Amino acid sequence: MGEHSEDLHRTMRLLSDLIGYFHGRDPDWAFLKAVGPSLVASLPKGTFPPGYDPTDGPRYPGSEW
Secondary structure (H helix, E strand, O other): OOHHHHHHHHHHHHHHHHHHHHOOOOOOHHHHHHHHHHHHHOOOOOOOOOOOOOOOOOOOOOOOO
16 A cells, blocks of 8 residues: 555545544534644545535535534
């Protein structure tokens, strides 16, 4: 497994844990707002197709992000 793959795998696991925390009981919104975008920004280059913005999406009901 190359360095790129290991970084991607580790970041995806952290994002998965963060999603679990988000859906848990009484999450800390300030923590989620700080950590979520930071994790997405730390994804290795080339993770998303050219021109794709992972932060540009619909706002979901009850979503504070």
